[in-house]
Amino acid sequence: MISATRTKEPIVADDHRFGGPENQRRRLLQAGFGVAALGAIPGAGQLAAYAQPAFDWKKYKGEKIEVFHIKSPRGDLLTKYHKEFEDLTGIGIGSEMIPEQQQRQKAVIEFNSGKPSFDVIAISYHVQKRLFGKNRWLEDVRPMMADQSLTDPNLDPGDFAKGGMNWAVQPDGRLDSLPFNIDPWVLYYNKEIFDAKNVAYPKDFAEIVEAAAKLNDLAKGISGFVGRGLKNANVPVWSSFLLGYGGGFIDANGKLMTETAEAVNSAKMYQTLMAKSGPQGVAGFNWNESQSLFAQGKAAMWLDGIGFAQPLEDPTKSRIVGKVGYGVMPPGPKQQVSAMFGDGQAISSFSSKKGPSWLYLQWASNKANQARMLEAAAGAPVRNSAYANAEALKSLKVPRAWVECMLASARIAQPGLPVIVPVTEFRDTFGIALTNMISGADAATELKKATAEFQPVLDKSEKG
Template identity: 25%
Template sequence: MTLKTILLGACSALALAGMASAETLTIATVNNGDMIRMQGLTSEFTAANPDIQVEWVTLEENVLRERVTTDIATKGGQYDVMTIGTYEVPIWAKQNWLLPLDNLGADYDAADIIPAISGGLTVDGKLYAAPFYGESSFIMYRKDLMEKAGLTMPDAPTWDFVADAARKMTDRATGVNGICLRGKAGWGENMAFLTAMSNSFGARWFDENWKPQFDQPEWKNTLDFYVNLMKDAGPVGASSNGFNENLALFQQGKCGMWIDATVAASFVSNPKDSTVADKVSYALAPDTGLGKRGNWLWAWSLAVPAGTQKAEAAQKFVSWATSKAYLELVASKEGWANVPPGTRSSLYANPEYQKAAPFAKMTLDSINAADPTKPTVKPVPYVGVQFVAIPEFQGLGTTVGQLFSAALAGQMSVDDALKQAQDASTATMTEGGYIK
């Protein structure tokens, strides 16, 4: 055997040993565009960290929530990094289900995270999840269809204006719906939209004594308005449409307006994906003159479950994916308009981003306008804009979402949906000891 053969064999053995000793992180995430892009860039992380491999589990939003909740509550240990939201972080941190992110590296600059976003991810002064992107919600609309309807969209419209415009922009003959709104059941799907909308109508989930409020006129006004608007100006089968379905409809030119997450702006204005990219503009979420707009506050964030055996590698990945350097990486590959928005103050001070993203200022204004500590017109005992930050909300919100989706589909009346929502909420809150 020659010396060359021996050396080659030794190198191969070392390479195999290196692969065998590499830690594999299992990361659960949602099938939204920014996360799909992150997966495409994972090789940049593994090239810089050859001792770490990454395995992705990519799921639809409702399924992701169900899987990660089950896994963390049962200490299943399936995932080393989880994509979770602003609702879960404080609740799970208090249960000691998440590790504090205290090892993100010297150059991470956590102070650069937008305060409205980091506030929802921090418990007792410690960050328990790092935001991959942050969002509020606003109106995305077709300038050409608005003009054709003889209307001019105000920067801060009312719901009455939006409803009138939606009906005038609807053209069933050409398949154009005046408005696309979430109808798919789920506490983070249709109930995110409807809870934020209800805030602007003066509604609330519970009064100061945790008594459910679905039997009050404000919720009746909200749901009647929504169902009638969608019947007149929404797409067929709207009760099955969530974020991704409405995004596709808007990009295909089938929606005059869409009220949804600010993160969608880069996708509807990207000519690679959107047939109406050059026709889109933006406005604040609507109100009814009561002092609250129908916009939410959310961050999809990366967290490390307490059950992982790979905490150091997991935090290394979280740091990479939520860093300033990651934003620069996406900008170099896809352009500044396509970087994950809503997380870092420095992004919104960046002239290149401001120039590339016409939606930047309205996104930041919407994020800063949402107040989770005072989400409603009347006082409430809970925190959260489009959700109620109690453990019971996940199940209850989905139940109510199914009822309201059924009302939208015409399977039950608005009155029946509200009565059943009131009954289900009363039972949940009684069982949880909130009300006697």
């Protein structure tokens, strides 16, 4: 059994204190989504510095751009409304949307070729920020943002949340994307399964393991816990536990912290949950397989991003509508943390259609689309205004407890992966170790091997 020190007064989501739009905005700001950092964006304050032609959405009418999305609720949402952009601008859209791992691999291959097939790309900050920034594969949008003839007066840069903009700005100050979504991880749970066995929502890590064991019911085909077991994709599950144990990724001297007691204990927790309370074949599960199992009422708990909620409340896709609990990550032995990830939209620096692409970025991240994201529970919008949008809150496709959970999670969020260039290699290397653990391999031994393998890769990347 995984032991853990009980932490007093953990942050939880509670729908009885939800309140109205103004209360939501106040909670948002308290969660650290403040706008102060936006005033410091170089170029953002120069929009009215000198006389320029008036902005016109039809400036590039007749052009066509290629957009490369990740298959996700956010990609689905933008694709659904692409005709709106085409009607607004007269610009045609060619769109490709594939699963995240394939999209990331293809993006690197195409960027390295110097002739990528896309003008606009959806990027995952937690995986691609440092790599893309170091290679200058993305266009710095500050000059276009400062050009009144290219920038919609309603862009309102000050509306972007601090956390999202921190992701979008490179260390040298370049703003080479616009943020779109922040994705804190939460613990989804099936309230009906919990109630049937009189099990309370876990108060800490130890109780997660205990609850998973109690609710695991092989006779009924119900798993106590489900999460990503597939290599690479599985690392954020482990890192969610690692952060709660007080661990980290890399120390001040550039050395991996992946053989510490915190790293080993969190890996053992992952191993216990997946191997003893997970479904058969879980080593091959990514988020979509996990979501499907949970939506069919065959798993008591599922740990993943908050942006995957909407299908769970869709009666055409889910058997657990109205039975889903949205839980803030319980405290670990050292701290209560929600692993945070994020994504944005960017323009390829190789594109010959940067002007039309900039219009797409503005449209994609506008207030209407951010409100749509909130309404559909497709993710956590990065615009403050979305949470004060009364219509979006009124039309939520999920319970209001989802918003409470998201805001509470945002207050305790920390990056769920190291911000390094070879983060994909990090995920591959440690992902294999985690998958091996599910099959019974010793956690400490696997972490030691993975650390020895990846440290030279990290060292080389920092020198290059």
